[in-house]
Amino acid sequence: MNGGRPGVLRVGDRVVLSGVRHTVTGLAGTLVHLADERNRTSVVSLPDLLLQAKVESGPAPSLPRLPSARFHGLPAKAVEGASWWEPHIIEVLTGLPAGAPPGARPTDQYDPATRSLAEREAAKAAELIGSGHAGVSSGTVRRKRLRYQAQGVVGLVDGRADRARPSTGQTDSRVVDVLRRVLAAEKTVQGPSRTVEFFRWRVEQILESEFGPSVVPLPSRATFYRLFRKLSAGQHTTGSARTRRSLAGRPQGPFGQVTPVRPGELMQIDSTALDVLVRLDSGTPGRVDLTAVIDVATRTVTAAVLRPTTKSVDASLLLARTVTPEPMRPGWADALRMSRSVLPFVHLHGVDERLAHAAARPVIVPESMVCDHGMVFISDNFRSSCRWLGIDFQPGHLGTPTDKPHIERMIGTVGTQFLQYVSGYLGSSVERRGRDAAAQPLWSLPELQDLLDEWIVACWQNRPHDGLRDPVSPGRSFSPNEKYATLIQAAGYVPLALSGEDYIELLPAKWRAINAYGVKINHRVYDDAQLNGLRRQPSGVTNRKDLWEVHTDPYDVTRIWVRNHHQGGWITLFWKHLSTAPAPFGELLWNSAISELHDSGVTDPAENEIAEVVGKLLQRAHDGPPGASAEKTPPRRKRRRPNALGHPAVLDKSASHGRLPDEPTLDERETDQPDEDDFLADVVPLGIFDARKEAERRW
Incomplete structure (x- = not known):
């Protein structure tokens, strides 16, 4: 060429x-x-x-380029104008209009063989002027042509439509800078939520202190509100303070990813108050705490317990429940057995025969445990339990719940998929809370615990989780039981269940002397014939002043365990007044009975007195609140009580609590009901109030 x-x-x-x-x-x-x-x-x-x-001619013109991503964000009118210019510029460059058939010849005025580029540009300008597009010159066509060759069709867009504008508009930069500083300080302090008007006042105060009064004008209220929305976007400044703190604690960089490859490699534990009322041991309604453990690799909830107030022993006992099988309960469907599930029952049952009557929840031994800095988890009791089980204790960063997101999400799911269906549900926040939640029929704490355990086995362990997707086939998601069965085949993981002695080791320890009458724990005496030969004898543990190590279960005071420092093993001692207690109970109810006796004037209650009060409390708890159902229970007689002025007033003490699960319905009660008139309250006549006579009375 x-x-x-x-x-x-x-x-x-x-x-x-x-x-x-x-x-x-x-x-x-x-x-x-x-x-x-x-x-x-x-x-x-x-x-x-x-x-x-x-x-035949000079260098061939550049062909038009494809539109960039910036082209799609422009106004429709600007895009339409660029598309209109494109065929005209192509005709100037090639001599042929866009889409010309093969073999077509250019016209004389656009023929590159006879016309120069400048002549073709002038011809195009004259053509456009003749068709009614005034103001188009050859210089305009030249600029369009150069931009088209350099940028493609995007170069034909009107520059005014593609002009970058500051996000803060025409607002004074000093106002913008001060508002940014105020928002940053509010994010750091994490104070209460405030309105936009407060930030407008704060910005005005800082501008006056730094530049003087009226030196920097504050924009109008509408302009300031628009500016505030732009600068505070994503910070939740005027919204929920809890959400704002959560966003402030979120890492600024990319989220890390930890992918455990076997069950128990990484587990998380947390405790929180649930939005539900239950019937406590004392018979009164109250909220409870949920403490749960989740395995990150399989999303298995290995243990979840409900307590009125979470203590360090609860976290330790939770570790014990994690490594012990979940037994089948009376009334559970047979489909919830481990032998009927996708879990490798035959393989696991060959290792531990106790799994024959276990529910379909895997037994997982933790290798590392992530928790927050709550007093329950950083206590010596929980740390020592982790050390004894060989668990790597890993507390997260302060104020960073994102270090344990899986357990946080699990607790939230308990509220949305379980608790809101439970009678006594309060709502997730104050604005979502209804009225008279205590008037609903409330479950007792053991009953709600059984429901939660059944929900975990039946629902949670068999529900596909979005975080358990197959990396090879992302369209397939696994349930926790399916993921557990998959991982143990790949990792060769065989869990060993906790023995009875191991369970006792996790209980809190006390150091007591073995007296002639036995061992005394919190006004309770425990004794057994196994103590013969050890009474009033030193244990041999000199650094504990020859006292004996005693392990107690704070939720079952019927027995204790004394370590036999001479021959090894444990000695089980039963409470002396166990035969007088109608049911097992814990320290919380025992302390409540002691407080009730103190309030009645008994400063040093005897053991049998406390046991009698406990029995009455348990009976009241079993009977439920008085007048459990306003619809199904006959109303009580109304009592008269003097009011502040000395006149008798009618006081209705019937409660509006719902019927307890074991309370008979109207059909189940005796058919020999008294007449309706027997339930009417006495008519109490009230005297006419005379202000003059009342003023003459001497009080």
């Missing part, structure tokens, strides 16, 4: 080969497809073309 050889051979280039003008119509490897003026086609190899052909 002689003369001004283009750097690139493109479709549409015009060349002269053997004295005949051709147009390049296609390129296929080293073959060039040509078409002459009579629309006759031919194929020439590229080397022959480069040696024999002659370029």
Whole structure:
């Protein structure tokens, strides 16, 4: 190719080969497809073309580029204008309009062989003016052509439509800077939520203190509100303070990813108050705490316990429940057995025969445990339990719940998928809370614990989780039981259940002397014939003043365990007044009975007195609140009590609590009901109030 050889051979280039003008119509490897003026086609190899052909004009114009992503964010009017200009610029560059058929010849005024680029630009300007587009000059066409060659169709967009504008508009930069500082300080302090008007006042105060009064004008209220929305976007500044603190604690960089490959490699524990009322041991309604453990690899909830107030021993006992099988309960469906689930029951049962009567919840031994800095988890009791079980204790960062997101999410799911269906549900926040939640029929704490255990086995362990997707087939999600069965086949994981002695080791320890009457714990005496020969004897533990190590269960005071420092093992001692207690109970109810006796004037209550009060409390708890159902229980007689003025007033003490689960319905009660008149209250006549006589009375 002689003369001004283009750097690139493109479709549409015009060349002269053997004295005949051709147009390049296609390129296929080293073959060039040509078409002459009579629309006759031919194929020439590229080397022959480069040696024999002659370029008819200067360098071939650049073809239009594809629209960039910026093109799609422009206004529709600007995009329409660029699309209108594009075929005109193509005609100026190539001589042919866009979409011209093969073999078409350019008109004389746009023919690149006879017209220069400047002449073609002038011709296009004249054409557009003649068609009614005033104000178009050859300079305008030239600028459009240069921008089109450099940027493609995006270059034809009106520059005013694509002009970058500051996000803060025309507001004074000093106002913007002060508002940014105020928002940053509010985020750091994590104070209460405030309105936008407070921040407007605060910005005004800082501007006056730094630049003087009226030096920097404050924008109008509407402008300031728009500016505030732009600068505080995503910070939840005027919304919920809890959400704002959560967003402030979120890491600024990319989230890390820890992918455990076997059960128990990474587990998380947490405790929180539940939004539900239960019937406590004392018979009064109250909220309870949920403490739960989750395995990150399988999302298995290995243990979850409800307590009126979470203590360090609860966390330790939770570790014990994690490594022990979940037994089947009376009334549970047979489909909830481990032998009926997807878990490898045959393989696991060969290791531990106690799994024969276990529910479909895996037994997982923790390797590392992540927790927050709550007093329950950083206590010596919980730390020592982790050390004894060989668990790597890993407390998270202060104020960073994102260090244990899986257990946080699990507790939230308990509220949305379980608690809101439970009678006594309060709502997730104050604004979502209803009225008279205590008037609903409330479950007792053991009953709600059984319901929660059944829900975990039946629902949670068999529900597919979005975080348990197959990396090879992302469309498939696994349930915790399915993931557990998959991982133990790959990792060769065999859990060993906790023995009875191991369970006792996790209980809190006290150091007491063995007296002639036995061992005394909090006004309770425990004794057994196994203590014969050890009474009033030293234990041999000199650093504990020869006292004996005693382990207690704070939720079952019926027995204690004394370590036999002489012969090894444990000695089980039963409470002396166990036969007088109607049911097992814990320290919380025992302390409540002691407080009741103190309030009645008994400063040093005897053991049998406390046991008697406990029995009455348990009976009241079993009977439920008085007047459990306003609809199904006959109303009580109303008592008269003097009011503040000394006149008798009618006081209705019937409660509006719902019927307890074991309370008989109207159909189950005796059919010999008293007449309706027997339930009417006595009519109490009230005297007419005379202000003058009352003023003369001497009080």
